[in-house]
Amino acid sequence: MTAPLFYLGAHQPHWLWNAEFPLFVSHRQLTRKARLRPATCRWALDSGGFTELSLNGRWLTSPGQYARAATRYAEHLGAPDFMSQQDWMCEPFMIERTGLSVREHQERTVVNYLELRTLAPALPWLPVLQGWTLSDYLRCIDLYASAGVDLAALPRVGLGSVCRRQSTGEIGHIVATLAGRGLRLHGFGVKTGGLQRYGHQLASADSMAWSYNARHLPPLPDCAGHKNCVNCLPYATRWRGRLLAGMAARGHQTDLLALQAHEGSAP
Template sequence: MFYLGTHKRHWVKTAGVPLFISVRTWREGVTLPRATVRHAMDSSGFTEIQKHGQWTVTPAQYVSEVRRVRDEVGLLDWAAPMDWMCEPAIIHGGWHGGQYFAGTHLSVAEHQHRTVDNFLHLRTLAPDLPIIPVLQGWEVSDYEHCADLYARAGIDLPAEPIVGVGSVCRRQATAQAAAIITTLATRGIALHGFGFKTHGLGICGSSLTSADSLAWSAHARRRPPMPGHTHKNCANCQPYALQWRTRALNGLSPWNQPTLETSEGPKK
């Protein structure tokens, strides 16, 4: 399953393909559109911790937001938990790639414990909501340790419909990322790759059950608009996004080609 990332809420009525939308995008809506396509929700954890070095949203608030989207929008496949990323920039803080990071100044192990504890808390608060577990770490051994933390907490990851893999998207095209994904896949876990670009999908995609990408928007921002389009660029343009999606998926090897045409999901 391939979820097309977007910052536009109304696309759930018009896009005709599965979408990946941040809770921040839903949070801005006074009224929410009714979905005609399936979609998944990002918890915006990276932005939250990058800016503040901690979560400023409570689990109860987040549960309320997920429930609102599930009930008012409908067709919600799942929502990410309030996990703690493990990138060095997130932990140590400072300027990286032109962005400022507050820094948590905690260890990878502490981020992992907080990630697992939050998932358990959310599942206790709202067992009816499709909030998924996410594996966090930096080295391969970190992710294996995180999986073991879930197991010790009574969470059978291979039995979960989908499990996210965090802190990989910015190095998805590396051998290290491929090793992380393939190692976790051998445990029989259905993995979701957050923020995967086409090159990363080409390397790791055969070990993923699903992935999302907003890469089309950055791609469009660096180029002139499509013929006949009057905006400065197509960074928020649905026709551009859908054309990018078709090209990206057509360019993948046939090992696990997602269905191109609809929101129906993988063919059985």
């Protein structure tokens, strides 16, 4: 079994110039940086959609604004592995927040992907499958297909609306079914339990779980200068190392150790 390429979620954009392993960085944070320079690591872009929809019940950032910002990031940071589209999440509370249906969220997600591809065709946009039940996700595949998008032919496809229920058997079944259709999935916000259950069926995954842990624990002994390590790259690096080592011990040793050697970050 193969292990997913793991991106550490980073809410500190300056880590792009200090880290030696893949980072998943939010547009909401990166757009605040007036000056950008080439990143020292692989990176991918998070659209920040969960926060934007939670706060506003709709997208305030237009596709044009997002495409221009993404173009700027690619020009100054270097080519990203992928850039997440402006998708519409389908968790029940998000459906209640927007007042729209799951089907409407899916249709808006597909339309946005097509628009971003038109606005900035050279960028590696990541289409996202949205839904709540397995039948929802399968319908979303059909919506993309009807728009002329063959998801199985793309390098990666995001799997949306799973991060808050990823330890359930239902999500494992959804991942297995979609992967069985030839989709190379990216798991958003996958925690340790999710990686252990179905990580081998993902092409890649990201997680910010380290920050939650750091918020509720004392700082590292060599980080006595701050209250906790919630913004601390050394803490995040060690957390990542423990995560990869733990997964390697559970049966993914060859793939993950190869990845660590490639990235130059032994646990």
